Amino acid sequence: MKWSYSIARISGIDIKVHATFALILAYGAFRWGFPKGFEGESSLPGAIFGMGLMILLFTCVVLHELGHSLVAQKFGLTVREIVLLPIGGVARLEKNPEKPLHELLIAAAGPLVNVAIAVLLFFAGGLAVSFGALEGRTLFQTTDGPPTLTTLWAWLFTANVALALFNLIPAFPMDGGRILRAALALKMGFSRATRIATGVGQAIAFAFGLFGVLSGNILLVVVAFFVFMGAGQERAEEQARAVLTTLRVGDAYNRHALTLSPGDHVSKVVDYILTSYQPDFAVMQGNGFLGVVTRDDVLKTLATEVTDLYVAGIMRRDVLTVQASQGLDDVRRLMGEKGERIVAVNSGEQFLGLVSAEDIGEALVVSSFVQLRDRRRATAEAEAD
Ligand SMILES: [Zn+2]
Structure with missing residues (x-):
């Protein structure tokens, strides 16, 4: 995140502070x-105390x-960084936990730390009052005190x-919303659990x-x-994930794509681009x-x-190859990890076509449109019954 400065590294995780934290x-x-009740009387010790x-x-x-x-790391997830903003902290995980139980325990661990600190403070406070180090009478009313x-x-x-x-x-x-989603996901599908939990989240956010x-x-x-926007985004992402997991990469490549031979000239590709609007071309030698x-x-070559x-002379040979039976979601993730925009789709050794981001x-x-239409149809039919 821009404007963030690393201040510590704990368990391999960078702890960063955002510049606005100065506020x-x-x-x-x-x-x-x-x-x-300030009457022209400012206090430097007070200011230092406040900071x-x-x-x-x-x-x-x-x-x-x-x-x-730390709980996420226990479950084998990578924590990229912890960033402190004026409105609180964020722990950025490389990806969301897949098992509901893991998500539940990871989400619960944060608030539990604060409960543990409060309990410790409670007993330490009791001890300090009995030794006269703290004032017992006003202990719970002085958050605003001197x-x-x-x-x-x-x-x-x-x-x-x-x-x-x-x-x-x-x-x-x-965290509470994540705990709710994970608890629901233990009983029902992940998509449905997300729909309910994000719906509850948006209702609460609206009320607040x-x-x-x-x-x-x-x-x-x-x-x-x-919170309202975050819930909406999570729901959209989950819908995308649900759709992508049902699709194979073999469903997404263009079966009628134009191909090139190594001996074709760049000018021929220009013709193809102008007449077909196809952006990427496989170069084939026979099959x-x-x-x-x-x-x-092509544009770079034309310019230089x-x-x-x-x-x-200008083609890229190191193209990532995937199998047609692989899920579209897996392939999308793989492309993201490797920073690739195009993959070659194979069936066994046989090349089928290219798929781009x-x-x-x-x-x-x-397919989300088709799913939505089917769901609406099913609802309409249910209402007609
Ligand atoms: Zn938390």
Whole structure:
């Protein structure tokens, strides 16, 4: 993420802080540097205390994200990084867990860390009160108090209870929503579980957003907006995944594609591109596949070469090969990992055709349309009964 700076590395995970995090420090400094009922009396120790509180709060957020991350690593998932933003932290996983139970445990681990911290603080606080280090009488009411150890304790305790409760709200994509989706997925299909969990998430986000507007709480409106969008995006991704897993890459290649021989000239490819709108061409020697020439290759050649080259001179030979029986979703993921835009589709040793990232996108749009139409038809028929 841009504007992020690495501050530590724990268990192979980069912990990064976003530049806007400085706003939170400024907020802490301001709130305790110019305390309530401020009458021209600012306090430097108060400002330092406020910044310290913010750093401790975000240390708890890091521990929360590490809770998710370490459990994810236990299940063999790669955690790319943890980023701290003013609105909280994010642990970025390379991919989502596939087993519902894994997702459930990974999602629950974050809030559990805050529960554990709160319990520890509770007992430590009790001990400190009995030794006279904390003021027992005002312990639970002084989150806003002067820069004392008692305020520090109250603030941290409240923050961890709040972090646990807030994240457990069952609004996807928050932890509670993930727990709900995973719990549902243990009983039903993953797609249906996602539809229900993201629907619940959007309903809750809408309610919070409305409440935020009515009560003038801008922060709540912003958070509700992000939760609402996040839930919608997750649902769309899951629908795409569900469609792609039913399709084979053998369904997506163009059976009537024009092909080239190594001895063809680039000018012939230009003709093909202009008349057929086909962007990528397989270069064939008889039935044998040699390589690929793309529209971009041709445009680059036209821009730099004066002579009319042979396609054998500009084709790419190192083309990734997949089998026609492989799922479109697997192939899409593979292409993403390898950074490839085109793959050659084979049946055994026999070359069938080329599939590009755009072909996969198109197959996805068409089949989700077909699925939607079928579902609508089924609903209409059910209503007619
Ligand atoms: Zn979390």
